[in-house]
Amino acid sequence: MAWKPEMIAEVLHECGRLALDIQQSAKRRIKADNTIVTEADTRIEALIRQRLEEKDANNSPDSQGELFFIGEETSSEHGETYHRQALQGRCYVTDPVDGTVLYSNGLPGWGISLGYMEKGRLAEGAILYPFSGELLLSSGDTVLYGRSGKNRFPEFHQLRELKAPDPRASSPVLTVSQTIVKHGRYDGPLSVLSTGSCVSSMRNLALGGSVGYLTRTRLWDLAAGFPILHKLGLKAFTQDGHEFPLEISDEFWNIPPVERRHHWRMKQHVLFCSHEQVFRDVMAHSRIP
Missing domain, CATH: 3.40.190.80 (D-Maltodextrin-Binding Protein; domain 2)
Known part of the structure; x- marks a missing residue:
């Protein structure tokens, strides 16, 4: 499996720093579907793909066929064959900035989302919330969570297992x-x-x-x-x-x-x-x- 939690945390940390560094200056435009896209969306998606391809190549003995990517900003560049092949193999799925309206207006609530699927089944996920310094990261049957505070990211060794929420105690x-x-x-x-x-x-x-x-x-x-x-x-x-x-x-x-x-x-x-x-x-x- 291409999903290595410590490596995923490292990649998201780099992306989070980039997002914060360019937040005030990131250029934005309106896409054909009338949604906002910023320079951060495209640069972070490219960075995620670059880093994961590099790390997959460095771990070639563990690799099992081509590594595919489905991302919000580049999905339309691929045809039917690519997408169908992605559902048969190993594939990362990313939204480089989920909550672009929030991000582009300096508001909290946005995050960097990275999922992983094998043979068409969603298997793992990680979400970094740079504004609040939170990280949710799956590892096998476990979900890890950490919070370091605004604009600071928890290191992998600081993450702790997150227990299932108690429905009786959840907010209505x-x-x-x-x-x-x-x-x-x-x-x-x-x-x-x-x-x-x-x-x-x-x-x-x-x-x-x-x-x-x-x-x-x-x-x-x-x-x-x-x-x-x-x-x-x-x-x-x-x-x-x-x-x-x-x-x-x-x-x-x-x-x-x-x-x-x-x-x-x-x-x-x-x-x-x-x-x-x-x-x-x-x-x-x-x-x-």
């Missing part, structure tokens, strides 16, 4: 995506929060800061957070009640070739939550577009 909060805020509705008893980034919403759920996260997003947004939540024993259900699997398939995902605006997008909204009763309660009070 439901985090939702921008789609729900703009076009949907929730009128149940839970407080509602839209954080502006998938990584922030998944962090809240992992640490007991919420009981659920309702979203319909893209592969790179949750490729790190989903394996982390799964290892903590949390569940995921599609809006029609099916369990949402770690396996990436046409049943649940818009896999290229499809219209570009749908590339790697979930086919349904999904609720990540502590148990099935939360799903039933949330769905009973939700109108999903």
Whole structure:
């Protein structure tokens, strides 16, 4: 396996320092889908790929075939053959800056997300939150967590095992995506929060800061957070009640070739939550577009 937790932490630290160093000066533009992209997004994605390819080459005895990359900023450059091959082999999936609007406006809540899948199944994940100095990192069946404070990153040896959140002690909060805020509705008893980034919403759920996260997003947004939540024993259900699997398939995902605006997008909204009763309660009070 190409996933070596200490090496992953090292790569994310370098990316986090770059993100902070250029945050005030990073140029930004509006993409065709009307979302913001900054110089940091493109430079960090390129740096992640460069470092992981270097380290994979240096560990060639452990390598098992080509190493693939699916990233938010470069996914559209690859054709159907590349994407299908990525689902058959070893593949890193990254969102170099999840929460670009937050990042580009100097606000907290953004993060650097790196997931890993083998043979089409999400297996490992790591998320660095440079603003708050937090790191979530999976290692086998374990999730590691550390916090060093604003603009400082925990070293690998400082990380400690994160235990599954106690549903009875979790905050009565439901985090939702921008789609729900703009076009949907929730009128149940839970407080509602839209954080502006998938990584922030998944962090809240992992640490007991919420009981659920309702979203319909893209592969790179949750490729790190989903394996982390799964290892903590949390569940995921599609809006029609099916369990949402770690396996990436046409049943649940818009896999290229499809219209570009749908590339790697979930086919349904999904609720990540502590148990099935939360799903039933949330769905009973939700109108999903």
